[in-house]
Amino acid sequence: MPKRGYHHGNLRQALIDAALALIEEKGPTGFTLSEAAKQAGVTPAAVYRHFAGREDLIAEAARQGYEIFADLMEYAYDKGQPSALASFEATGRAYLAFARKYPGHYISMFESGISVNHSPDLALVSSRAMGVLEKAAAKLTENMPEDKRPPARMVSAHIWAMSHGVVELFGRGSPGQKSPFPPEELLESGIGIYLRGLGLIKSDD
Structure with missing residues (x-):
């Protein structure tokens, strides 16, 4: 047979x-x-x-993760409209929510060592995800005087790094780490301090 x-x-x-x-x-x-x-x-x-090998398999997991991530970021940005500040803050919260809900994808994307340039498709979708935060930053800073306005890419990179730090240290239950405050509060207060430093929101009285 x-x-x-x-x-x-x-x-x-x-x-x-x-x-x-x-x-x-x-x-x-x-x-x-x-x-x-x-x-x-x-x-x-x-x-x-x-x-072709494990790296290709992980890269595809990362690509699918970026697809989900970009969709979540875009949804968060649109949900915050018409306030530029609300949209900006919503994208930060979406980052935390994604890391918590999709840990396998998150690790594939940010902790596997796989380059976003591993394939054209991966590069394209990762750019789409990062582009949402950059768009939010550009909208938030558009009314600043041109000579004092930081590049939108720099602002988005700062918030991206802050979000990533909160996730890595406190958002995914790292062994031995206990968040002194809820991760969402840590990120929100950090973003607030950063934006006050830029003069984009008023200081508390």
Whole structure:
């Protein structure tokens, strides 16, 4: 009797989902392709029909994460309209929400060492996500005098770094770390101090 071939409804996505679970559990370098294949219920050889290696698999997980992330950022920005400040703050909160809800994707995107230039598709979608925060920064600073207006890319990079720091230290339950305040409050107060320093919101009386 001839050996039946293995059939899988969506092997490629099953492998990505398996990788995401393993990344969340063991980190981006803590699992093998064989483990991902086993978790997806296929042979290790089947992986190579879709991915050249573990790096390609993680890069695709990152690309899908950026798609979700960009959509969330755009939704948060639009929800905050018509206030430029509300939209700006909403994008920061969306960052925290994404990291909490999609830890496997978050790690793939920001902690795996995979370059956003790994593929044209990954570069494109990561630019879309970063572009939302830059757009929010440009709108927030547009009424500042031109000679005092910081580049929107710089402002967005500062807020991106602040958001990332809050997530890494306090937002994802890092071992041994306990947030002195809720992560959302830490980020909101940090953004407030930063924007007051730029003169974009008034100081408290």
